[in-house]
Amino acid sequence: MSTAKSVTLGDVASVAGVSLSTASRALNGGGRISEDTRRRVKEASDRLGFQPNALARSFALGRSQTIGVLTQNASGVFTAPVLIGATMELGRMNQALLIRDARFDAATLNENVARLQARRIDGVVLIGDGLNYSLPSVTSLFRVPVAYAFGLTSESDDASFNPDAEMAGRLAATHLLETRRRRIAHITAGLDDPASRGRAHGFGRALAEAGLEQVGGKPLSGGWTFEWGVEATTRLLASGTEVDAIFCGNDQIALGAESAIRAAGLSVPRDVALIGVDNWEGMITSDSARLTTIDPCLQDVGAAAARSLGADEAWSPGAHLVPCRLIVRSTT
Amino acid sequence: MSTAKSVTLGDVASVAGVSLSTASRALNGGGRISEDTRRRVKEASDRLGFQPNALARSFALGRSQTIGVLTQNASGVFTAPVLIGATMELGRMNQALLIRDARFDAATLNENVARLQARRIDGVVLIGDGLNYSLPSVTSLFRVPVAYAFGLTSESDDASFNPDAEMAGRLAATHLLETRRRRIAHITAGLDDPASRGRAHGFGRALAEAGLEQVGGKPLSGGWTFEWGVEATTRLLASGTEVDAIFCGNDQIALGAESAIRAAGLSVPRDVALIGVDNWEGMITSDSARLTTIDPCLQDVGAAAARSLGADEAWSPGAHLVPCRLIVRSTT
DNA sequence: CTGAAAGCGCTTACAG
DNA sequence: CTGAAAGCGCTTACAG
Numbered sequence: 001m002s003t004a005k006s007v008t009l010g011d012v013a014s015v016a017g018v019s020l021s022t023a024s025r026a027l028n029g030g031g032r033i034s035e036d037t038r039r040r041v042k043e044a045s046d047r048l049g050f051q052p053n054a055l056a057r058s059f060a061l062g063r064s065q066t067i068g069v070l071t072q073n074a075s076g077v078f079t080a081p082v083l084i085g086a087t088m089e090l091g092r093m094n095q096a097l098l099i100r101d102a103r104f105d106a107a108t109l110n111e112n113v114a115r116l117q118a119r120r121i122d123g124v125v126l127i128g129d130g131l132n133y134s135l136p137s138v139t140s141l142f143r144v145p146v147a148y149a150f151g152l153t154s155e156s157d158d159a160s161f162n163p164d165a166e167m168a169g170r171l172a173a174t175h176l177l178e179t180r181r182r183r184i185a186h187i188t189a190g191l192d193d194p195a196s197r198g199r200a201h202g203f204g205r206a207l208a209e210a211g212l213e214q215v216g217g218k219p220l221s222g223g224w225t226f227e228w229g230v231e232a233t234t235r236l237l238a239s240g241t242e243v244d245a246i247f248c249g250n251d252q253i254a255l256g257a258e259s260a261i262r263a264a265g266l267s268v269p270r271d272v273a274l275i276g277v278d279n280w281e282g283m284i285t286s287d288s289a290r291l292t293t294i295d296p297c298l299q300d301v302g303a304a305a306a307r308s309l310g311a312d313e314a315w316s317p318g319a320h321l322v323p324c325r326l327i328v329r330s331t332t
Numbered sequence: 333m334s335t336a337k338s339v340t341l342g343d344v345a346s347v348a349g350v351s352l353s354t355a356s357r358a359l360n361g362g363g364r365i366s367e368d369t370r371r372r373v374k375e376a377s378d379r380l381g382f383q384p385n386a387l388a389r390s391f392a393l394g395r396s397q398t399i400g401v402l403t404q405n406a407s408g409v410f411t412a413p414v415l416i417g418a419t420m421e422l423g424r425m426n427q428a429l430l431i432r433d434a435r436f437d438a439a440t441l442n443e444n445v446a447r448l449q450a451r452r453i454d455g456v457v458l459i460g461d462g463l464n465y466s467l468p469s470v471t472s473l474f475r476v477p478v479a480y481a482f483g484l485t486s487e488s489d490d491a492s493f494n495p496d497a498e499m500a501g502r503l504a505a506t507h508l509l510e511t512r513r514r515r516i517a518h519i520t521a522g523l524d525d526p527a528s529r530g531r532a533h534g535f536g537r538a539l540a541e542a543g544l545e546q547v548g549g550k551p552l553s554g555g556w557t558f559e560w561g562v563e564a565t566t567r568l569l570a571s572g573t574e575v576d577a578i579f580c581g582n583d584q585i586a587l588g589a590e591s592a593i594r595a596a597g598l599s600v601p602r603d604v605a606l607i608g609v610d611n612w613e614g615m616i617t618s619d620s621a622r623l624t625t626i627d628p629c630l631q632d633v634g635a636a637a638a639r640s641l642g643a644d645e646a647w648s649p650g651a652h653l654v655p656c657r658l659i660v661r662s663t664t
Numbered sequence: 665c666t667g668a669a670a671g672c673g674c675t676t677a678c679a680g
Numbered sequence: 681c682t683g684a685a686a687g688c689g690c691t692t693a694c695a696g
Contacts, residue, residue, distance in 0.1 A: 008673060019683045024675060031676090032681060051450040056673035059391040060688055065451075066398070066428045075416050075631060084407050087419065091431035094447070096398045099423035115426070118383040119397075299407060340689060351667045356691060363692090364665060388689035392672055 007048045016044035027052070058120075066096035067309055068116035068124040070109075072133065072151075074101045078298060079129050082150045085302030086125055093310050095122070104136050113141050123309035125149055127302070131162060131194040145315045149305035150298070152194070157317045161305040163296040164321035165198025171294055171326045172199075172247045172275050173206035179332055181245035181273055185215035187232040187257060188249025189224045196221065196249050199277060203247055215243050224249065229256020237264045245273040245332070251280035251293055258291075258331065274331040282327065292332040295325045339380045348376035359384070390452075398428035399641055400448035400456040402441075404465065404483075406433045410630060411461050414482045417634030418457055425642050427454070436468050445473050455641035457481055459634065463494060463526040477647045481637035482630070484526070489649045493637040495628040496653035497530025503626055503658045504531075504579045504607050505538035511664055513577035513605055517547035519564040519589060520581025521556045528553065528581050531609060535579055547575050556581065561588020569596045577605040577664070583612035583625055590623075590663065606663040614659065624664040627657045 013023035018037055025031045026041035044050075058064050067090055074083050090097045098119055102108045104126075116124060123144045128135045128151020135151040139158055148160040176184050186203055189196040200219045207214055220236065222228035229248060233256065236243060248254035254276030261272050268274050279295035301322045308315050345355035350369055357363045358373035376382075390396050399422055406415050422429045430451055432444045436458075448456060455476045460467045460483020467483040471490055480492040508516050518535055521528040532551045539546055552568065554560035561580060565588065568575060580586035586608030593604050600606050611627035633654045640647050 010673075020674085021676075021684080022682055025682090028675085034681060037681080051446060053673055054451045055387075055391045055394070055396055056688095057675080059387045059672085059690090060674045060676090062387070062688070064387055074420055075413070080412060080416055081407070083419075084412055084415065087415070087429075087431055088406055088433050091433060094430075096428040096430040096451070097419075098426075098428040099419055101420050101423060114383060119386045119428070342689080352690085353668080353692075354666055357666090360691085366665060369665085385689055388672095389691080391674090391688085392690045392692090394672070 006053065007050050009050070009052065012041065012045045012048055012050050015048060016041045062120060063122050064096075064120045065094065066098055066119060066121050067306070068112075068119070068121040069097050069099040069127065070104075070112055070124065070138075071099065071101045071127040072104055073129045074099070074127070076129055079127060079150060081298035082127055082302040085299030086127065086149065086306040087302070088299075089303035089306035093306065095306075095309075109136060109138070113138060117142075123147070125302075125305045125309065126153075127151070127305075131165070131198075135160075145309050147305040147308045147315075149301055156319075159305075159308055159315060159317050159320065161301050161308070161320045161322055163195075163298065163301055164323055165195050166202030166205075167321070168277050168294045168296065168324045169199040169202025169204070169247070170206040171202075171324065172277070173203045173210075175292070175326055175328070175332060176245045176247065176273060176275065177206075177210055177212075179245075179273065182212065183215055183242045184212070184245045184247060185236055185241075185243050186219040186247045186249070187229060187236075187253055188219050188221050189228075189253075190221050191219065196224075199249055215241055219249075224252060226252045226256040226259075229253035229258075230260045231256075233257040233260035234264070237261070237266070243272055245275070248274065248276045251276035251278045251291055254291055254293070254331070269331050279327055290330045292329045293327050295327050297322060297324050338385065339382050341382070341384065344373065344377045344380055344382050347380060348373045394452060395454050396428075396452045397426070398430050398451060398453050399638070400444075400451070400453040401429050401431040401459065402436070402444055402448075402456065402470075403431065403433045403459040404436055405461045406431070406459070408461055411459060411482060413630035414459055414634040417631030418459065418481065418638040419634070420631075421635035421638035425638065427638075427641075441468060441470070445470060449474075455479070457634075457637045457641065458485075459483070459637075463497070463530075467492075477641050479637040479640045479647075481634055488651075491637075491640055491647060491649050491652065493633050493640070493652045493654055495527075495630065495633055496655055497527050498534030498537075499653070500609050500626045500628065500656045501531040501534025501536070501579070502538040503534075503656065504609070505535045505542075507624070507658055507660070507664060508577045508579065508605060508607065509538075509542055509544075511577075511605065514544065515547055515574045516544070516577045516579060517568055517573075517575050518551040518579045518581070519561060519568075519585055520551050520553055521560075521585075522553050523551065531581055547573055551581075556584060558584045558588040558591075561585035561590075562592045563588075565589040565592035566596070569593070569598070575604060577607070580606065580608045583608035583610045583623055586623055586625070586663070601663050611659055622662045624661045625659050627659050629654060629656050 013020045023041050026033050026038045100112045125147045126135050127149045133151035135148050135153045137153050137155040139146045153160050191197045220232040254274050276293040279293045281289035304322050345352045355373050358365050358370045434440045457479045458467050459481045465483035467480050467485045469485050469487040471478045523529045552564040586606050608625040611625045613621035636654050
């Protein structure tokens with residue numbers, strides 16, 4: 001098998017006793033073909049084990065079956081899953097991927113764009129490095145569709161794909177309410193951070209819809225760290241305010257909160273329920289994961305961006321929010 | 333720019349006033365060309381902003397400039413970095429990548445192989461899921477080079493790329509010795525695990541070369557978990573044996589050990605130094621990382637496999653061990 | 665050193 | 681419904 005000369009469409013045609021064009025149409029379903037000859041061609045094709053030469057096909061059609069992927073910090077903790085999601089989805093779509101990891105400054109960007117053009121890529125996805133990240137709009141540089149993932153773009157007509165931060169907040173609130181918590185606080189990072197702000201928003205609205213207000217009236221905002229979780233929680237408990245649940249902006253904060261709660265002699269989840277965001281432990285190992293959390297489904301974000309470039313899926317402009325998922329474990 | 337008709341080699345040739353073949357040779361350096369005409373052609377090419385159509389080139393040469401990548405569990409914690417490393421290296425090599433994530437059973441494997449053949453890929457890399465993973469040998473199914481990464485293959489002539497586990501052990505031992513530790517124990521997973529065994533080996537040999545024996549004469553072997561780290565360390569300390577350092581088979585064990593050491597009223601690193609493997613915290617966030625550890629450089633493993641397929645690099649058969657790196661932080 | 669020509673393996677108007 | 685032919689844009693023997 002490894003040394004066999006490849007069989008071509010011509011071989012199939014002559015075995016089936018038809019012309020090249022007929023064989024092509026029979027196999028690709030173009031034009032009208034009698035059922036009989038179609039069958040004959042298919043048979044010949046199967047018998048010979050015909051594998052159309054994708055290179056020739058690409059060349060004839062001017063489409064490469066490959067998607068350009070431009071990343072920023074491809075190996076970042078949060079970006080890597082987005083890239084992997086996009087990669088695997090492209091694989092499923094039978095599209096190759098041509099990646100370039102680079103700074104997005106004008107010079108390198110232009111060079112990369114030129115490289116992709118030369119390859120006649122069928123689409124491109126730009127992957128940023130989070131909601132803080134502002135992606136340059138390159139839509140007009142290509143005549144193929146462009147999708148933006150995990151980052152914001154200035155042109156509102158660009159098709160962008162990002163985790164649904166508000167949904168994360170809503171999911172957390174809803175879950176806590178359903179488990180009969182009423183005195184719920186929110187500890188998170190600075191509200192100038194879009195992810196933090198989005199989560200806080202969704203959370204606040206969901207509570208409001210249930211006729212409740214969060215403990216303290218607004219989030220305790222500091223940073224994304226374990227240490228901030230400890231500090232804010234300690235302060236909260238010391239204030240004497242009644243609290244039976246805390247929605248933490250991410251898992252690190254939640255872990256900090258947990259340790260502060262324990263240090264105060266209270267129990268999780270009996271006294272205070274805890275929910276985080278990121279599914280940080282799950283990312284590492286499913287073994288010892290205990291924290292109830294919201295998984296931002298970063299792979300789905302990449303996959304959605306990739307899929308939007310597919311032939312069947314109608315590419316659509318604007319901001320697309322990719323749903324996240326509640327993971328219930330033992331802290332709620 | 334986005335709507336311009338692409339300029340072809342023919343355009344360049346006529347502007348330079350030479351034939352198509354001469355233009356091609358001038359640009360690609362084939363055959364003898366007078367310095368003068370070469371310059372003229374280059375000028376024309378630059379002026380027109382000529383981007384050779386990679387599709388046509390691929391077709392003419394029968395090489396696709398794309399590498400097939402077959403993975404198992406692409407999104408696994410350890411496998412993902414290997415994939416990312418390979419992906420980015422391929423990007424640097426200007427090779428596209430066609431990925432398929434699938435079980436490696438005969439049927440799906442054959443289908444995937446056929447798909448890659450049809451695309452006339454220039455090489456393939458198979459990515460396993462760790463040293464426990466046995467990769468099927470597909471070298472003979474392709475007429476292009478095949479590299480195996482992060483897994484073992486049965487054929488010793490296959491080119492495989494894996495983290496150097498023994499080196500990890502040696503690095504750990506050497507570092508501990510250099511920091512004047514002499515009573516060193518090793519807590520790790522079962523020695524039937526190749527990674528665990530390799531690390532233990534390297535560690536034992538490095539100690540022996542320094543004329544020392546590890547505390548207890550052999551590793552304490554259990555599992556890869558935090559809990560095992562706690563248990564083994566507690567037992568070790570309770571036994572009264574003198575210990576001033578512990579080499580832990582991975583970071584989870586090390587974190588467990590740390591907590592046990594603290595619980596025993598001892599201090600890290602003053603009383604007992606601690607070193608792990610995986611650079612687990614660094615993977616997550618560089619912020620709060622404190623553990624001295626060995627980074628297995630998983631991205632390098634993928635990159636090395638990819639690079640071995642490159643034109644310039646001579647592909648060479650056999651097992652290649654990719655170096656790991658010591659990361660000194662505050663537990664030693 | 666340079667050019668005319670064949671060839672890579674498909675697709676797709678265009679006739680019939 | 682089917683076939684002969686042109687075309688996609690390069691590369692590379694082969695002559696000169």
